[in-house]
Amino acid sequence: IDVVAAVIKKNNKYLIAQRNRNKHLSLDGSFPGGKVEKNETFEVALKREIKEELNIDISVGEKLGE
Secondary structure, three states, X not given: OOEEEOOOEEOOEEOOEEOOXXXXXXXXXXXXXXXXXXXXXXXHHHHHHHHHHHOOOOOOOOOOOO
């Protein structure tokens, strides 16, 4: 399973999302993101996940890790 996560930085601060209390690792902090759907690029998946979770549009920069 491929997953994506966004490292969102603004004004020298990073966005960490709190996980849903009813999910695995509930209430832990994590970078927002999720699973890549079949036939979806990582970039498209990341934009979709951030729109779904945070209702914001993002531009995807460089890949930080794997």
